[in-house]
Amino acid sequence: MSYTRRQLGRLAGAAGLAALPLRQGRAETKEVVFGLIMPLTGAWAKSGELARLGAEMAVDDINAAGGIAALGGARVRLAVGDCGASPETSKNAAQRLLAEEPALVGGVGAYVSSFTLAVTEVTERAGVPWFTLSYADAITNRGFHYVYQTSPTAEAQAAAALPTILDLARSSTGRTPTRLGIVMDNTASPVNFTRGLRAGGAAKLGMTIVVDETFAPPLSDAGPVMQRVRAARPDLLLLLPTSVPDIKLTLEKMNEIGLGKGRLPAVNNGGPMGSPDLLRVVGKDMLEGVMFITATWGMTGMETLIAAFKKRTGQPWITQDSISTYAHIQILREAVEKAGSTERDRVNAAIKAMDDPALAQKYFPGGSIKFDERGRREGAALVIAQWQNGEPVTIFPRDRALATPIWPKH
Amino acid sequence: MLRLEAVSVAYGGLRALDGVSLDVAAGELVAVVGPNGAGKSTLFRAISGTVVPHAGRIAFDGADLLARPAHARAHLGIAHVPEGRRVFPSLTVQENLEMGGATAAGRAARAELFARIFALFPILAERRGQAAGTLSGGQQQMLAIGRALASAPRLLLLDEPSMGLSPAMAEAIFDAVRALRAEGGLTILLVEQRVGDALAACDRGYVLEGGRVVLHGAPAELAPERLRHAYLGV
Amino acid sequence: MNAFVEQAVQALAAGLLAGCLYGLTCVGLALIFGIMRVINFAQGDFMMVGMYLATGLAAVLARLALPDAATPFVAALLVAPVLFTAGALLHRLLIARTTGLRGGTAAHQAQLVLTLGIALVLQNGALIVMGSAPVSIVSPLSSSAWEIPLRYDAFSTLFLNQGRTIGAVLAVLVALAVFWLIGRTELGKSLRAAADDPEAATYVGIDVARAHRIAFAAGTAIAGVAGGLMVLAYPVQPFVGTDFVIIMYAGVVLGGIGSVSGAFWGGMTIGLVQQLSTLVLPLQLQNAAVFAVFVLILLFRPQGFFGLNVERA
Numbered sequence: 023m024s025y026t027r028r029q030l031g032r033l034a035g036a037a038g039l040a041a042l043p044l045r046q047g048r049a050e051t052k053e054v055v056f057g058l059i060m061p062l063t064g065a066w067a068k069s070g071e072l073a074r075l076g077a078e079m080a081v082d083d084i085n086a087a088g089g090i091a092a093l094g095g096a097r098v099r100l101a102v103g104d105c106g107a108s109p110e111t112s113k114n115a116a117q118r119l120l121a122e123e124p125a126l127v128g129g130v131g132a133y134v135s136s137f138t139l140a141v142t143e144v145t146e147r148a149g150v151p152w153f154t155l156s157y158a159d160a161i162t163n164r165g166f167h168y169v170y171q172t173s174p175t176a177e178a179q180a181a182a183a184l185p186t187i188l189d190l191a192r193s194s195t196g197r198t199p200t201r202l203g204i205v206m207d208n209t210a211s212p213v214n215f216t217r218g219l220r221a222g223g224a225a226k227l228g229m230t231i232v233v234d235e236t237f238a239p240p241l242s243d244a245g246p247v248m249q250r251v252r253a254a255r256p257d258l259l260l261l262l263p264t265s266v267p268d269i270k271l272t273l274e275k276m277n278e279i280g281l282g283k284g285r286l287p288a289v290n291n292g293g294p295m296g297s298p299d300l301l302r303v304v305g306k307d308m309l310e311g312v313m314f315i316t317a318t319w320g321m322t323g324m325e326t327l328i329a330a331f332k333k334r335t336g337q338p339w340i341t342q343d344s345i346s347t348y349a350h351i352q353i354l355r356e357a358v359e360k361a362g363s364t365e366r367d368r369v370n371a372a373i374k375a376m377d378d379p380a381l382a383q384k385y386f387p388g389g390s391i392k393f394d395e396r397g398r399r400e401g402a403a404l405v406i407a408q409w410q411n412g413e414p415v416t417i418f419p420r421d422r423a424l425a426t427p428i429w430p431k432h
Numbered sequence: 433m434l435r436l437e438a439v440s441v442a443y444g445g446l447r448a449l450d451g452v453s454l455d456v457a458a459g460e461l462v463a464v465v466g467p468n469g470a471g472k473s474t475l476f477r478a479i480s481g482t483v484v485p486h487a488g489r490i491a492f493d494g495a496d497l498l499a500r501p502a503h504a505r506a507h508l509g510i511a512h513v514p515e516g517r518r519v520f521p522s523l524t525v526q527e528n529l530e531m532g533g534a535t536a537a538g539r540a541a542r543a544e545l546f547a548r549i550f551a552l553f554p555i556l557a558e559r560r561g562q563a564a565g566t567l568s569g570g571q572q573q574m575l576a577i578g579r580a581l582a583s584a585p586r587l588l589l590l591d592e593p594s595m596g597l598s599p600a601m602a603e604a605i606f607d608a609v610r611a612l613r614a615e616g617g618l619t620i621l622l623v624e625q626r627v628g629d630a631l632a633a634c635d636r637g638y639v640l641e642g643g644r645v646v647l648h649g650a651p652a653e654l655a656p657e658r659l660r661h662a663y664l665g666v
Numbered sequence: 667m668n669a670f671v672e673q674a675v676q677a678l679a680a681g682l683l684a685g686c687l688y689g690l691t692c693v694g695l696a697l698i699f700g701i702m703r704v705i706n707f708a709q710g711d712f713m714m715v716g717m718y719l720a721t722g723l724a725a726v727l728a729r730l731a732l733p734d735a736a737t738p739f740v741a742a743l744l745v746a747p748v749l750f751t752a753g754a755l756l757h758r759l760l761i762a763r764t765t766g767l768r769g770g771t772a773a774h775q776a777q778l779v780l781t782l783g784i785a786l787v788l789q790n791g792a793l794i795v796m797g798s799a800p801v802s803i804v805s806p807l808s809s810s811a812w813e814i815p816l817r818y819d820a821f822s823t824l825f826l827n828q829g830r831t832i833g834a835v836l837a838v839l840v841a842l843a844v845f846w847l848i849g850r851t852e853l854g855k856s857l858r859a860a861a862d863d864p865e866a867a868t869y870v871g872i873d874v875a876r877a878h879r880i881a882f883a884a885g886t887a888i889a890g891v892a893g894g895l896m897v898l899a900y901p902v903q904p905f906v907g908t909d910f911v912i913i914m915y916a917g918v919v920l921g922g923i924g925s926v927s928g929a930f931w932g933g934m935t936i937g938l939v940q941q942l943s944t945l946v947l948p949l950q951l952q953n954a955a956v957f958a959v960f961v962l963i964l965l966f967r968p969q970g971f972f973g974l975n976v977e978r979a
Contacts, residue, residue: 065903067798208950237949240900240909242937245680245825246673246944253669266800267901274809274899279825282809297799303901305804482865506871518866520859522924531859532870534852579870 057129064107076344080351116144153350173317203256212262284311349385439488466640511585521565532579570601685937686834689930692917694888696929710907716890717902742894753886792904800901928972
């Protein structure tokens with residue numbers, strides 16, 4: 023016997039309806055279950071772990087503050103699933119979580135865009151409101167109704183990144199860089215990120231691409247590629263390797279040939295660039311002055327959160343992984359409060375009705391907690407953080423920055 | 433010196449040796465003849481340890497040989513020149529001889545042994561630095577014998593030394609075997625396809641067929657008609 | 667034009683430095699492959715273990731009164747005795763059960779499955795023990811260079827990374843020591859004899875199982891040292907071995923199967939092609955160029971640079 027996808031959907035719907043009377047039958051809800059699916063094993067385990075720390079802290083904070091008021095102080099519980107290292111295992115993790123937690127109200131995950139795509143295939147069908155920090159445009163391009171992206175999408179980031187960096191340069195030095203260098207590997211993220219720049223995007227901003235090198239990871243020696251950068255003398259470098267070994271090799275080579283420590287401003291486009299692990303592998307001196315673009319980072323207005331997180335987890339600083347999941351759980355709480363119910367559709371409706379700039383300010387640079395019809399957060403903007411003295415600190419937007427940028431004044 | 437008692441060897445159920453008993457006294461040259469597949473090479477392998485008999489005993493100088501691992505037997509004074517020569521092709525002639533001469537007895541008398549080998553096979557002295565794999569078949573056979581002699585053996589097992597060689601080269605090799613025998617001091621067990629030559633040179637002979645000793649005795653007792661009977665069953 | 671000359675000199679230097687390290691990794695594999703005829707899938711993972719060990723040892727050594735610059739290299743060399751012992755044990759307990767005088771297809775299949783299994787155990791064991799985050803030795807040497815001005819203009823300079831240069835010199839010294847051991851010593855000759863013909867080696871009194879154990883242990887130790895020298899530039903994570911194992915096999919095949927010194931030149935060729943190809947081809951084709959050259963060389967010289975072209979007797 024086999025079902026078509028539509029039949030399965032109907033079956034799932036019927037199962038949901040059947041469960042409804044049970045839930046309403048209870049006098050009051052004692053427990054609200056939020057899900058978290060992250061890569062807790064495999065190559066992305068570190069980021070998944072940081073994300074989980076953020077979610078756990080949010081749950082503890084909510085319960086310490088008396089739980090969900092609208093449900094008589096119901097406690098929040100976090101149900102955790104490991105999505106492993108592939109879309110297949112991600113999908114399985116989502117199915118298992120739904121089977122084991124019939125009372126699941128909403129969830130967050132799964133860090134890597136391709137994992138998020140797989141997980142939300144399952145959660146959408148079950149009608150579970152789902153939040154993610156993943157960037158891929160495809161996540162909210164499928165006509166889904168229960169999926170929410172709080173970060174700017176990859177395309178939006180690519181379009182906004184260079185103007186944002188130039189803004190930063192201008193505000194730091196009064197001058198605008200004109201000679202752009204690109205060093206990247208051939209993985210999806212940098213390829214998508216730079217496509218628009220080559221197709222006239224850089225020229226429109228008054229920049230000439232003077233060196234443009236793409237390599238297939240892993241690099242065995244960054245010498246040849248960085249030598250070309252040195253010869254071309256750009257005044258801004260998009261340094262976009264995605265793997266840690268390649269990041270190490272390129273940064274060491276930059277230092278070796280005298281372009282390091284901020285002498286040539288270098289910008290990466292990914293959150294992993296701010297990972298505490300990178301410090302141990304690459305070293306403080308190599309990272310000094312390196313910038314990266316991210317959807318959120320520790321900013322003014324988050325001081326209490328940052329201090330509490332560091333104290334609780336022993337992590338040296340808070341990353342976008344932890345901030346985002348903390349925010350996602352808080353948004354879910356807010357929605358359950360507003361809905362006064364744990365029924366998924368009512369919670370989802372409450373999310374769609376939200377427009378809360380103050381809540382957004384707590385966790386993100388600008389915009390509001392307001393989602394468009396595709397599930398994208400309105401006003402989502404970029405943060406630029408820079409390694410300074412062994413810690414990545416926010417330097418842009420300037421009104422939320424925790425440090426002033428190091429930018430060479432040629 | 434060497435005594436085999438009712439030795440049986442089977443390869444995966446296939447019986448290669450079936451209760452073979454054999455004696456070799458010090459200083460003798462004993463020939464083993466028989467048709468292909470009679471078990472001659474298996475007999476040699478059982479003595480030098482690369483096949484393990486499932487029944488029987490092998491004693492060398494009164495000591496139980498089966499209690500010793502194969503690689504230890506060379507150090508007891510048994511040198512095996514295997515069928516097909518089996519020199520070390522990537523090693524030079526000199527290195528092949530050194531490998532043969534790595535036993536205690538071989539080390540102690542290396543200079544004399546090498547001198548004797550080079551006297552017996554002058555071509556080896558000329559080709560000392562050449563990789564053994566590039567030698568001709570006859571030269572490889574000389575090297576294989578030389579390698580065995582370098583260990584200062586007391587018992588030399590020679591398996592088909594003239595096989596695959598030109599008649600002239602086979603004759604040269606056989607002359608060397610006769611010369612070794614004439615020098616004395618060496619006990620030789622010889623498997624040879626040139627039955628006539630082998631029997632003419634030996635003290636005693638064994639005829640092996642189907643893994644069994646079907647005939648043995650002095651060369652005179654192994655007259656051609658009896659051999660024919662053993663080989664052909666007529 | 668001057669920029670091109672500078673790049674060419676730089677690529678040549680980078681190729682030589684990378685080639686020395688690749689060469690050493692290939693030597694380790696060639697020892698195992700050449701002497702035992704065992705296709706060792708775990709060789710890259712032995713290297714990974716060496717990288718972790720060297721990182722840990724460097725952290726310990728840093729507390730001693732050793733000069734800072736020497737720490738990573740002393741750590742790399744100290745990996746050798748540890749992995750030699752581990753390799754010998756591994757051979758005695760596992761590998762020996764699939765090798766020895768009983769060769770043939772069945773033995774080869776057993777070895778393939780066994781070494782693949784060891785590789786998986788090492789990778790996932792490292793994942794459990796060390797976690798997935800890459801680690802590395804952080805030393806100022808890996809980002810400092812000896813700057814050699816090129817005389818034809820005032821600007822062009824050859825940068826020789828200090829960490830890589832010292833690592834390459836050590837790699838060559840270790841490789842030379844291995845060549846001497848294999849080529850000149852009685853032990854080395856007996857290893858080669860055992861490789862040429864295990865049965866005949868037994869007849870001259872060589873303990874073939876012991877020879878194999880030494881070869882396997884030495885191959886393991888060399889992989890570890892090469893990893894230790896590599897980790898200064900290349901961070902280690904549990905699956906890093908797979909980045910290198912293909913290069914190792916390509917180098918060994920290029921050098922000629924069974925030739926330990928040939929394997930070094932095979933590795934060197936890969937390093938040079940990888941870097942020099944960047945002068946004429948897009949960077950993305952760096953690794954593709956390696957295999958294009960690999961196929962070309964084997965087309966004209968199927969036995970590799972130093973492969974013996976004689977029939978096995």
